[in-house]
Amino acid sequence: MSNSRQPASQVRSNASTHPPGRVLLPTQPGWDYLVFARTGLVTAITDTQAWTIPVHRALCVPDGTGVQIESARRSAVRCLYFKKDLDVLGQEVRVVNLTPLTRELVSHAVEVAPMNLVEPADQALITLLAAQLANAPKAPLHLGLPADPLALEVATSIMADPAVALEDQIHAANSSRRTIERRFKSETLMSLGQWHRRARILAAVSMLAQGQSVTDTALTIGYASPSSFVSAFKSELGSPPREFMQN
Secondary structure (H helix, E strand, C coil): CCCCCCCCCCEEEEEEEECCEEEECCCCCCEEEEEEEEECCEEEECCCEEEEECCCEEEEECCCCCCEEEECCCEEEEEEEEEHHHCCCCCCCEEEECCHHHHHHHHHHHHHCCECCCCHHHHHHHHHHHHHHHCCCECCCEEECCCCHHHHHHHHHHHHCCCCCHHHHHHHCCCCHHHHHHHHHHHHCCCHHHHHHHHHHHHHHHHHHCCCCHHHHHHHCCCCCHHHHHHHHHHHHCCCHHHHHHC
8 A cells, every 4th residue: 555645735625605694604724715706796794894795806815814704695605725825815805806817717726626736737727826816906895894882883784774874873873973983983994974885885786796777776775866876886996887897
């Protein structure tokens, strides 16, 4: 019997399909990981951030960071794990845009993993993936979450129904606007108004990804007209809704 051992893998993967709701992703100590939705749209939630992830974007997560995935519909979620010492994903949680090439590379890597640098084909794929992800631009699809319980209650309420007026959200939490404003500013580095607008726009991304029209989306999240929604969307994410979703 041979005593030879297979070299330890340096890239692993996990593929799972989740029903609507929230689930904690599996983590492995000493491994960074990339999360993306093969189908559907998901929200990734850490202790301090909430990230919206459409199918053409992915979340880079450093070792030691737990992530919960939340979706309104059944979603196919893929995770690609890299040994931390490879330093493929960087040291911060971030959402990146996936070009068609990068998306195909990531999908292929999930299918063929585990991989290691001893195999020439694996080394080439890992090197190309690392280069593509290093140059992938960040996507501003996150919300900082306040740690203060009262402010977090308001934040959770806004994310659940961004169309409800801020004053009503604050009143339901039995607080004053001044108090909530101060806590949001100190803990999220955004004013309450800025945070509310970002929450609305990220909710809109989810609706648009599910095929809802721009007009219906605008009205659902509380904008008086499609034009005001399009203007806010472009200001927040850099392009109008249709162009953003196509790209």
